[in-house]
Amino acid sequence: MMVRGLRRENFDVLINLNGSDRSSWLSWLSAARERLGRQPGDGGPLFWKRMFTAFVRYPAKTEPLYLQRCHCLELAGFPSHAPEFHPQITVAHLASTGITAADSGTYLHLSPFTTTNRKELPPEQFARLVAALAALFPDKRLVFSCAPTERERTKMAALLALLPVRPWRVFAGELNLTQLAAVIQHGVLHVSGDTGPLHLAVMTNTPSVSWFFTHPGLREWLPVGRQHRSVIGTMPEGETYLPDIANDALVEAAKSVLGAGPNLDFSPDRCGFFG
Numbered sequence: 001m002m003v004r005g006l007r008r009e010n011f012d013v014l015i016n017l018n019g020s021d022r023s024s025w026l027s028w029l030s031a032a033r034e035r036l037g038r039q040p041g042d043g044g045p046l047f048w049k050r051m052f053t054a055f056v057r058y059p060a061k062t063e064p065l066y067l068q069r070c071h072c073l074e075l076a077g078f079p080s081h082a083p084e085f086h087p088q089i090t091v092a093h094l095a096s097t098g099i100t101a102a103d104s105g106t107y108l109h110l111s112p113f114t115t116t117n118r119k120e121l122p123p124e125q126f127a128r129l130v131a132a133l134a135a136l137f138p139d140k141r142l143v144f145s146c147a148p149t150e151r152e153r154t155k156m157a158a159l160l161a162l163l164p165v166r167p168w169r170v171f172a173g174e175l176n177l178t179q180l181a182a183v184i185q186h187g188v189l190h191v192s193g194d195t196g197p198l199h200l201a202v203m204t205n206t207p208s209v210s211w212f213f214t215h216p217g218l219r220e221w222l223p224v225g226r227q228h229r230s231v232i233g234t235m236p237e238g239e240t241y242l243p244d245i246a247n248d249a250l251v252e253a254a255k256s257v258l259g260a261g262p263n264l265d266f267s268p269d270r271c272g273f274f275g
Contacts, residue, residue, distance in 0.1 A: 006030040016052075017069045019044070024051050038072050065220045085203045087181065094182040097175060099143075104186040107141040107168060108133060109206075111192035112159055113152045119193045121211065122241040123155075127162040129247045133191070134165045136251060137258070140188060141168035145180060145197065148173030189258060191250075193242070194221055202228070209253045211245045229253035 007030060014032035016023050019040040027035050028051035037052035041060055049055065056075040058068055066083060074080045091101045099107075112126050121129065134142065144160075144167045146152040156172045175183065184190050184197060185204035192198050194212050201208040207227040212218060213235040222230050231253060233244040 002026070003029045015073075017072050021045050024048060027051055036076055038069075061217050061220055063219055064222065064224060068220070085205060087185070087204055089178060089182045089185055089204070091182075093178045094186055097169075097171070097179050097183055099169065099183060099186065101186075105188050106139075107143045107187050108137065108189045108191060109143045109145065109184050109187035109197075109201075111145055111190070111195055111197040113146050113155055114193045114195040117240050118235055118242065119195065119213070120241055121193070121245060122243070123159050123162055125241075125245075125247060126159065127164065129191075129250055131164045132247055132251050133254060136254065143167065143169040143171070143183060143187065145171040145175060145183065146173055189254060191254070198223065207257045209250055209257060211242065211250065213242055227257060229257055 003026070006026065009030075011030055011032035013034045013036070014027055014030055015036045016027045017036075017038040018024075019038045021044070024037060024044060027037060034054070035052045037048075037055040039048065039055050039057050054076065056072045058072050058075060060068065062068075070080075070083050094101065094104075110130070112120065112123075114120055120126075130142065142165065144156070146156045153172050156170070160167070160170065171180075171183070180197060181200045181204055184200050184206050187206060190197065190201035190206050190208040192201075192208070192210055194210065198208060198210050200206075202223045202225075205227070208223055208229070210223065210228070210230045211233065212222065212230055213233050215235075218232070231245050231249045233242055235242060
């Protein structure tokens with residue numbers, strides 16, 4: 001069904017910089033006249049090169065994925081430009097959440113959960129982080145959101161019972177993607193782990209503070225730029241939650257991003273921050 005749909009489009013050109021086996025096979029089966037691919041690090045499956053009419057090689061895991069793909073296009077001969085994000089999100093999308101344009105810049109947005117506990121702070125620690133951020137920014141309100149899954153809704157209810165301060169808004173799975181992007185865009189700061197809303201913060205040019213654990217592909221997902229700070233920890237075997245991310249480091253990161261503290265050295269060799 002998918003292959004028939006692709007073939008019906010009669011594509012002249014297909015660009016696939018994903019490199020996965022499945023997408024490579026679909027690229028070939030699409031029958032597009034010209035097919036540009038990015039060769040996987042291991043060379044790809046048997047006959048991979050025959051799936052594309054042209055391909056490029058570029059190292060993985062050295063920088064954010066979107067930068068890697070921009071460089072792949074450069075290698076293929078496309079004009080080189082510094083990547084910029086210009087999302088078109090109207091105020092109507094924000095208003096549909098119950099937040100108005102007048103509320104823009106008056107709140108912090110927090111996404112406590114990810115797809116797995118291993119990427120999250122322990123609930124009790126996250127509650128203490130909320131208290132610290134509320135004390136640091138007393139003029140800012142708190143907006144929480146989570147995905148529309150039973151797991152995250154249940155976790156949100158449990159977390160709210162631990163919080164020492166009452167959030168201004170809680171969106172327990174009610175927001176669609178555009179509404180979530182609007183809420184993040186109009187906040188003064190986004191706070192989360194390694195999860196989808198963090199990438200929306202990057203896309204909407206919203207300052208962020210995030211936490212990650214060390215793994216080989218870490219640099220592909222870390223946000224870059226002076227408006228972003230990431231605190232990096234480790235994930236020992238047998239741990240349920242990310243255990244060694246210090247709230248003090250996250251608070252200092254929030255201070256730096258929003259100009260409430262010193263301009264710290266965030267190099268990874270110095271203090272485990274990336275920015």
